[in-house]
Amino acid sequence: MKLRSYMLQKSGREPNTVYLPYTFDNIQSLKYISFGTKIIECDVRADSLSDNTISIGQEIIADLKLPFLTPIHVFVYEETIVIGPLIGIFTAGFTESSLRPIGERSLFFANLLTAKDDTKAYLFAFGSHQINWKEGTITAYFYNEQRWVQHEIPFPHVVYDRLPNRKTENHRAIARVKERLQHEYLIPWFNPGFFNKWDIYRCLQKDEAAVSYLPETHRFTSFEQIEFLLSKYGHVYIKxxxxxxxxxxxxxxxxxxxxxxxxxxxxxxxxxxRKYHSLEYLINHLLSRYNLETFIVQQGISLLRINGQPVDFRIHTNKDRHGYWRMSAIAAKIAGQGSMTTHMNNGGDVKSLDEIFPDPVERESVLQKLTTAVLLLSESIDTHLDGCIGEIGFDLGLDKTGKVWLFEANSKPGRSIFHHPKLKESDRLTKELFLEYALHLTEKSLFSPEELFQ
Incomplete structure (x- = not known):
């Protein structure tokens, strides 16, 4: 569907009338206007002097709970003018501070909520305590003009899940909010849960094309299992x-x-x-505090090295305006001294692709390999897991022969790689695509909800 965006303005004429540009079709058939889950009856008339501005009476603005007037997309659904999308980012950890309402993560969310002027969406953050179920409203946090502001608004068209961790996600009150908004209000909720490594491995095993990217992986069962994998691969990871x-x-x-x-x-x-004389002593000494039944044992890969240090790749994929997967960001991560992982909190370092592959031919070859892999893996995960998945962060490796391996897939990828100055454009693109996908879900919920709520 081709969309137009319009400027909203307060009408100085009738307080309960909406004036649409004369370019709108079938204005005489329109009887309602909606914002999020709020819908009200109104008079709709044509404005013969405007082709890109919608004038809304002050009573309608108040009843819709429009927080401010901005350029925005407008849908027409049956007899209703739909203003949107209204996108809620659901999280936890709110504080009483007006400067840092989401604690240490306030800057992260401010960055996420700061969209370009041409984004055409209302974006806000909220948590379970900001919901007024009786009134069907949310006390929402917007980030406008470099400051946090709160507005009372209706429930949104779409919710983007950015809960901070699994413990919070599994909290009964949080789970109840997700259940009610999805099933009682039929609000699409995307990236609904953290991925489980074993579930991802099993679902990808069902896809013949994806299997070639998977290291041999097993649920932990015994010392003998680890010994067997060590005899095959020389080293293993226990995760x-x-x-x-x-x-x-x-x-x-x-x-x-x-x-x-x-x-x-x-x-x-x-x-x-550490060095040990026996595997049993190693396990009992280092891992005795864990329930090893919640661990996997994975084939070790001899990774490509840069200056003697292992390197792997963080790659983001996002769905676009039409619901198709796109590769949106890629960065190399070099392990810190003495670390067996490339995580930044373990001393890892982020590099752009051209910094580690100065030869353009080699760089393009690597980029094509990794892009092909993540798009295939994204489609496979999306096919086999429930819910609306809109973005995935992958950790992939290249072994010394150039073969691609999948180490991990994350449903809520961190954004630390975007601190690298050469990844600013990727930062912008990932935010743009998450908004595009929210727009896609808004359309689906209006025009083909059976595809979302089966």
Whole structure:
């Protein structure tokens, strides 16, 4: 559907009338105007002097709870003028501070909510405590003109899930909010949950084309299982199924000549390397505090190295205005000294692709390989998992032969790579695409809701 955007302005004429540009079709058939989940009856008339401004009476502005007037998309659905999209970003951790209402993450959300003038969307952040279920309203946080402001608004067209962690996501009150908004109000909710490493691995195993990117991976069952994988690959990774940010990952390597086991990991004191005479002692010494049934054991990959340090790649994919996957950002991550992962909190460093592949032919070859992989993997995950998935952050590696491997897929990828000065355009593109996908979901919810709510 081709959309136009219009400037909204307060009408100085009748307070309960909407004046549409004369270019609108079938103005005489329109009887309602809506914003988010709020819909009211109104008089609709043509403005013979305007082709791009919608004038709204002050009573209608108040009843719709329009927080401010801005250029915005306008849909026509049956007899209704729909102003939108109104996009809510759902999170937790709100404070009483007017300067930092979401605590340490306030800057992150301010960046996310700061859209270009031509974005044409109302964007706000909210949490479960900002919802007034009786009135069907939200006390929303907008970030306008370099400051946080609150407005009382209707429930949104679309919700983008940016909960901070799995513990918060599993809280009963949070789960109830998600349930009610999705099922009682039929509001599309995208990126609805954190990925589970084992679930992702199993769903990708169903796709013949995706299997070639998967390292051999198993749920932990026994020491013998680890010994077997060590005999095949020389080293393995032991990871929590629901881990993030490289936390609680252990790299175990067996030295055949010394008959010794080496383990790299990170604790509160930094990166560590320890030697053990037996695998059983290693596991009992380092991992005894964990329930190992919640861990996976994964084939180790001999990664491409830059200046002697392993490198992997963080790649973002997003759905666009039409619901198609696009590669939106790519960065190389180089492991810190003594670290077995490339996470920045482990001392890793972010580089742009041209910084590590100065040869344009080699750089283009790598880019094509990685792009092909992430688009295929995005489609596969989207096909096999429930819910509206709008973005994925992938960690991929290249081994010494140039083969691509998938290490992890994240439904709520961090944005730390965008601090790199050469990734500013990618930062802009990922924000633009998340808004495009929200617009796509808004249209779907209006014109073909059966595709979203089956």
């Amino acid at each position: 929590p199924i629901n881990g993030s940010l490289g936390s609680s990952i252990y790299q175990v390597r067996y030295d055949f000549e010394e008959n010794e086991y080496y383990c790299r990991y990170r604790d509160a004191d930094g990166n560590k390397l």
